[in-house]
Amino acid sequence: MADKKFELTEVSSGKKAVLPFRSGTLGPDVIDVASLPKEFDAFTIDPGFGVTAACDSKITYIDGDAGVLMHRGYPIEQLAEKSSYMEVCYLLLNGELPGAGQLDKFTNDIRHHTMINESLLRFYNGFHHNAHPMAMVSAVVASMSAFYHDTMDIHNPRHREIFAHRVIAKLPTIAAAAHKHSLGQPFVYPRNDLSYCENLLHMFFAVPCAPYIVNPVAAEALDLLFILHADHEQNASTSTVRLAGSTGTNPYAAISAGVAALWGPAHGGANEAVLAMLEQIGTVDNIPKYLAMAKDKSSHFRLMGFGHRVYKNFDPRAKIIRAACHKVLKSLGQTNNPLFELALKLEEIALKDDYFVERKLYPNVDFYSGVIYSALNIPRAMFTVMFAVARAVGWVAHWQEMIADPAMRIGRPRQLYTGPGKRDYVEIGKR
Numbered sequence: 001m002a003d004k005k006f007e008l009t010e011v012s013s014g015k016k017a018v019l020p021f022r023s024g025t026l027g028p029d030v031i032d033v034a035s036l037p038k039e040f041d042a043f044t045i046d047p048g049f050g051v052t053a054a055c056d057s058k059i060t061y062i063d064g065d066a067g068v069l070m071h072r073g074y075p076i077e078q079l080a081e082k083s084s085y086m087e088v089c090y091l092l093l094n095g096e097l098p099g100a101g102q103l104d105k106f107t108n109d110i111r112h113h114t115m116i117n118e119s120l121l122r123f124y125n126g127f128h129h130n131a132h133p134m135a136m137v138s139a140v141v142a143s144m145s146a147f148y149h150d151t152m153d154i155h156n157p158r159h160r161e162i163f164a165h166r167v168i169a170k171l172p173t174i175a176a177a178a179h180k181h182s183l184g185q186p187f188v189y190p191r192n193d194l195s196y197c198e199n200l201l202h203m204f205f206a207v208p209c210a211p212y213i214v215n216p217v218a219a220e221a222l223d224l225l226f227i228l229h230a231d232h233e234q235n236a237s238t239s240t241v242r243l244a245g246s247t248g249t250n251p252y253a254a255i256s257a258g259v260a261a262l263w264g265p266a267h268g269g270a271n272e273a274v275l276a277m278l279e280q281i282g283t284v285d286n287i288p289k290y291l292a293m294a295k296d297k298s299s300h301f302r303l304m305g306f307g308h309r310v311y312k313n314f315d316p317r318a319k320i321i322r323a324a325c326h327k328v329l330k331s332l333g334q335t336n337n338p339l340f341e342l343a344l345k346l347e348e349i350a351l352k353d354d355y356f357v358e359r360k361l362y363p364n365v366d367f368y369s370g371v372i373y374s375a376l377n378i379p380r381a382m383f384t385v386m387f388a389v390a391r392a393v394g395w396v397a398h399w400q401e402m403i404a405d406p407a408m409r410i411g412r413p414r415q416l417y418t419g420p421g422k423r424d425y426v427e428i429g430k431r
Contacts, residue, residue: 006031010040026061043414050309054411055242059092059397060233067313071231072096080320085226085390086110086196092231092397093164107196113169114190114199116140116177117147124181133178133385134263140174141167142256152250154403163251164396171389172196176203179382197222200389205377217331218376222386224324225369228317229387231394233310237261237268241395242402243411251399258395259388268387271370272380274305275339284345295355305367306350307359317365325368325375332375340371 004021017039021029030053033044046052061070069076072091079088083097090098090106098106120140127136145152148166151159173190180187180203188203197219206212232238240261245254262268281290293301308315329337347363350356373383402408 004029008036008040015040024056027063043416045416049239054234054239055402056405057234057398057401058095059401060231060394062233062310064308064310064312067311067316069232069316076228076316077320080224080227083227085223085230088227088230089168089393092393093400109165110169110196111192113166114173114192116170116173120144120147120174121177121187124177124187127181129182129184131182132263133175133182133382134259134388136178136181137171137174137385137388138256138259138263140178141171141259142253144170145250145252148252152252154248154251157404160251160400160403164393164400167252167255167392167396171392172200173203175382175385175389176200178385179204179379182379182381195219195223197226201376215332217328221324221328221372221376225321225372225386226390228320228365228369229390231391231397235267236264237391238395238398241399245399245402246408246411248410251396254399255392255395258391262388262391263384268384268391270304270364270366271373271387272383274343274366275370275374275380277302277304278339278342278346281342281346284342287342287346287349291350291353291355303350303356303361306356306363307361308364311362311364312360314362315364318363318367321365321368321372322363325371328372329375334375337371337375339374340368343368343371 004023006019006021007016008019009016017035019035020032022032023029036042036044044052059072061073062068071079071088072095074091074097079091083091086107087098087103089110090103120143123140123143124136127139144166148163151162153159177187186208188206188208190199191202192199194202194214198214201214201218201222202212234242237258241254241258244257245251265273281287290301291303293299294303325340329335329340334340347367351362370380370383373386374380378386
């Protein structure tokens with residue numbers, strides 16, 4: 001409501017300030033606190049930005065209490081069932097679902113940019129064979145800025161569009177090259193006759209000495225995972241891209257910063273941690289023991305894949321992936337997958353435990369995505385890389401939205417200083 005106001009009173013002095021409310025299309029209103037320093041000589045503090053809106057955005061909406069996720073107004077359940085990753089990419093970037101001709105043109109534009117410069121391929125040889133692939137991907141993405149000086153004007157809409165297409169198109173090639181380098185195998189070039197996910201799987205698993213046919217079940221499963229990971233509002237990596245981009249840095253540097261942020265085990269690395277946890281638990285008989293450890297504050301064991309910073313209900317993506325697990329494992333002849341069976345039992349037991357129910361610790365998207373990646377023979381170290389490939393379109397969409405906003409300002413959080421007061425320097429011999 002335009003006339004809705006919030007009155008803040010400083011109790012000791014009685015001084016008052018009227019702060020405006022701002023309303024979005026959906027979700028809670030926000031209180032505009034920009035005038036607080038002037039009115040009260042004070043800032044707000046919100047560690048982790050848990051209740052602070054840092055921007056306006058038209059891209060993604062989440063209702064964590066209701067378990068709702070929508071992209072540009074479309075529920076994730078409908079997109080997962082009816083759409084494709086390329087269509088979702090177009091939606092996130094352009095705000096509307098494409099017509100048939102628009103989707104064909106967009107897909108062809110992406111295919112036009114799938115190759116990477118040969119100098120970048122030689123760049124991989126500077127990494128040790130056992131370097132983490134996220135280190136390689138982050139570095140190579142940042143180095144792309146050294147190759148596209150003629151199309152990096154962030155204020156030019158056409159340059160921004162070309163950048164978007166390049167990042168989405170080249171990340172599968174960059175990811176596959178990191179995988180091949182870790183194996184000591186020859187790089188496999190992209191094939192533009194294949195779909196986006198077929199091409200990625202081909203670059204991952206093909207070798208020059210034998211033909212490779214992409215399993216359509218694997219490509220379909222990967223496409224679904226990419227849809228579910230495409231964007232998730234103002235998460236840590238997206239906020240990192242926005243903060244880096246707000247400085248006016250080149251867009252490849254901003255995306256590279258997002259890759260680095262995604263690498264953290266509390267963010268994109270969680271699905272890798274889930275599999276490690278399931279292997280640590282080992283058998284169904286051990287579940288009660290590990291659940292007790294998870295509840296013990298003195299234990300270092302954490303129940304990975306449960307709970308979410310935003311969702312206080314079932315993560316809608318987790319429901320979709322859980323159902324997809326059954327279909328994918330059956331199609332790939334892995335119906336007796338021990339990790340999946342253990343995951344199902346762990347979920348069943350945990351959701352009957354008052355400790356987890358009261359704290360609303362439901363399975364999240366990471367709990368099952370690693371099982372599917374594993375079934376597709378994606379190495380565990382590559383799980384977060386696959387997440388980065390999928391999330392790149394979300395990062396780009398948010399970066400574009402921010403750059404095109406005439407009200408954009410450089411990000412500059414404030415702090416509550418708790419260090420020493422002013423003190424005088426003492427010469428080293430007198431200390």
